[in-house]
Amino acid sequence: xxxxxxxxxxxxxxxxxxxxxxxxxxxxxxxxxxxxxxxxxxxxxxxxxxxxxxxxxxxxxxxxxxxxxxxxxxxxxxxxxxxxxxxxxxxxxxxxxxxxxxxxxxxxxxxxxxxxxxxxxxxxxxxxxxxxxxxxxxxxxxxxxxxxxxxxxxxxxxxxxxxxxxxxxxxxxxxxxxxxxxxxxxxxxxxxxxxxxxxxxxxxxxxxxxxxxxxxxxxxxxxxxxxxxxxxxxxxxxxxxxxxxxxxxxxxxxxxxxxxxxxxxxxxxxxxxxxxxx
Ligand code: PBE
Numbered sequence: 001x002x003x004x005x006x007x008x009x010x011x012x013x014x015x016x017x018x019x020x021x022x023x024x025x026x027x028x029x030x031x032x033x034x035x036x037x038x039x040x041x042x043x044x045x046x047x048x049x050x051x052x053x054x055x056x057x058x059x060x061x062x063x064x065x066x067x068x069x070x071x072x073x074x075x076x077x078x079x080x081x082x083x084x085x086x087x088x089x090x091x092x093x094x095x096x097x098x099x100x101x102x103x104x105x106x107x108x109x110x111x112x113x114x115x116x117x118x119x120x121x122x123x124x125x126x127x128x129x130x131x132x133x134x135x136x137x138x139x140x141x142x143x144x145x146x147x148x149x150x151x152x153x154x155x156x157x158x159x160x161x162x163x164x165x166x167x168x169x170x171x172x173x174x175x176x177x178x179x180x181x182x183x184x185x186x187x188x189x190x191x192x193x194x195x196x197x198x199x200x201x202x203x204x205x206x207x208x209x210x211x212x213x214x215x216x217x218x219x220x221x222x223x224x225x226x227x228x229x230x231x232x233x234x235x236x237x238x239x240x241x242x243x244x245x246x247x248x249x250x251x252x253x254x255x256x257x258x259x260x261x262x263x264x265x266x267x268x269x270x271x272x273x274x275x276x277x278x
Contacts, residue, residue, distance in 0.1 A: 006033055008226060008233070011047050011056030012040035015174050016256045016263070017105060017194055017249055021060040021218065023267035024240060029058075031277050032236050043145055044069060051095060057226040058233065062105055062216035066090060066097070068151040075151060075214030079104070082215050096227040098234040099241035103194060103218040103249045107146060108205040109156070110191040110198055112181060116206075123209040127188065128162035136165045141181060141189040143174040151213070152190070159212045175257075178203065194246055196254035218244070243274055 008029060012022035019040060026036045039056050048070050050056040066086040067073040073089065076082040079100065087097040109124055121127050131138055146152035147169060157163050170186055177189040178197040191198055191205065198205065220237055227233065252270060255261045271277045 006230060007035050007037070008057045008230070009037040009039055009055065011042065011050055011059045012038070013044060013047055014041045015192065016253050017103075017192070017218075018060065019263045020249075020252050020256065020267050023263050024271060025058060025060070025220075025237065027267060027271055027277060028236050028240060029233070032232065034230075044149075051221065051223060052093070054223060054225075056223075058220065058222040060218050061097075061221035062218055063097075063100070064106070064151060064214040064216035066221065068214070069149055077211065077214050079215050079217055083217065083219060090221070091224070094224040095221060096224045097219055097221050098227070099220040099237050101218050101241040102245035104215050104246055105192050105194045105218060105249070106213045106216045107152065108191045108193050108198075108208070108213070110178075110181065110189050110203045110205055111187065112184070113202045113204050115187065116204060121206065123207040124156065124160050124212070125209050127206055128160040131162040131164070136168060138164065138188055139168050139170060139186040140164045141170050141172060141177040141186040143177060143190065144171055145174075146190040147171055156212055159210050194249045194253060196250050196257055199250075200254070200258050218249075240271075240276055243276075 010022050010025050012018040022038060022040055026038060029036050039050060042050065044065055047056065047059060051059055063082040063086050064075060067082060068075055071089050076085055083097065083100045090097055109127065111121060119130055121130055142153060170180065172180065178201055180186045181189040181203060182201040220241065222233065252266055255266045256263055
């Protein structure tokens with residue numbers, strides 16, 4: 001700290017995992033004499049625009065989101081293949097991808113265990129059959145992003161051949177989807193694979209038997225001018241990105257979403273316990 005001129009803005013979306021990753025990044029960079037501004041609470045598209053405009057310098061982004069949502073590319077399942085594809089496509093837009101982690105935060109469809117067992121629904125194909133036989137019965141909870149993204153509800157419905165009626169689609173802020181399902185206000189909800197509420201509320205992920213959802217490995221995505229000015233950012237974050245995986249991330253999300261700990265404490269404790277900071 002004090003009188004340094006290495007400045008960077010870290011951006012984040014509007015859910016816990018993003019807050020934690022951004023906070024860890026802030027702490028790690030500050031330890032290395034950066035002064036860091038935070039710009040969080042954005043939807044995916046807003047965050048991408050902020051990165052493109054230069055308002056934000058460094059983010060954690062998901063490979064599948066980069067390919068499908070920002071570049072209209074075909075989804076890719078294999079981790080390294082997806083990373084290398086988005087890395088080369090985004091290079092042309094002055095965005096540099098580094099530090100692929102093993103956090104695969106894919107989208108998922110979730111139901112209550114007991115209800116799914118009763119209805120005999122294990123896979124998304126089972127759900128499609130059920131909905132086609134019982135139209136307008138199943139209520140669905142989603143955030144606006146999943147409801148509208150090509151790699152979200154429209155794509156799932158097209159791939160599996162079913163459709164929720166308009167009045168069955170209940171749009172709400174991300175997070176409330178799990179509450180609505182748990183409270184039996186809806187029967188199916190969208191989810192993020194690393195969200196701890198799935199297990200905590202005895203929900204389960206429907207098997208994506210047509211493999212519609214690709215991989216979404218959290219990786220650092222930054223402006224190329226930031227990368228070129230501060231190539232050390234990649235090195236500073238590398239040990240962290242190597243250590244983080246889906247199970248670890250779900251556990252950190254649990255501390256915030258279920259145990260009500262604050263993001264700053266969770267991020268700092270993790271970094272200390274793993275020897276990334278003192
Ligand atoms: N995801 C799942 C979404 C939200 C979590 C990674 C596909 C995204 O932020 O792009």
